[in-house]
Amino acid sequence: MSILTRSLIAKSGYDCGFEYVTAETNSGLILASAGHPTALEVDLVGRFFGIRVVKGNPSLVGELRSHFPAEHARFSCDNIEQLRALLRRAAELAQSLPNQAQSDFETALAVELDKLPVAIKGTEVERLVRQRVGQQTFRSAMLDYWGGACAVTGIALPEVLRAS
The missing domain is CATH 3.90.1150 (Aspartate Aminotransferase, domain 1)
Structure with a gap:
């Protein structure tokens, strides 16, 4: 070659x-x-x-x-x-394949939870952090999987796409 x-x-x-x-x-x-x-x-x-x-x-x-x-x-x-x-x-x-999204979620979650004070562990605040990180990880994985576009309409404007 x-x-x-x-x-x-x-x-x-x-x-x-x-x-x-x-x-x-x-x-x-x-x-x-x-x-x-x-x-x-x-x-x-x-x-x-x-x-x-x-x-x-x-x-x-x-x-x-x-x-x-x-x-x-x-x-x-x-x-x-x-x-x-x-x-x-x-x-x-x-x-975006399942195992990679899970791995990304766990890594991002560990980083975010390390920022919290020890006294907050196991509280509502920790649950909200887990939820927010999980939603963002899932959204990123779906956008990667569908090529940055909506799976239904094909619209390729990620800033206007919502999972609702």
Whole structure:
């Protein structure tokens, strides 16, 4: 693979939610992110980009299959635009699939609860903090899952979307 192709794959990964190249192989790159636990291997097979999930939520491959052609657990893209679309969708799903949303909630909750005085633990204030953090985490996960748009109307203005 040429250095130009490697750079193009790395730049596409960076722009689409995989900001790190964690390893290079003879035929491709392994892309990862600090924002989610998924890692993808992207290589060039002839004129096509081949993508394989190296690490991540087990349901990610199934979700990606509903949007992109796959043979077994390997995806194929004809051009860089398709590769970028797959990388973007994989990053969105990696941030919103059930286990990731739960993990994000627990991390954010721990940070918020650490800010509270010890005397408040177990009170109504703690319950409200848990509720607020949970709602925001769920909202973020749903927006990531649906590509920043309403699942019903397709409106892509997150500031006007409410879960009511």
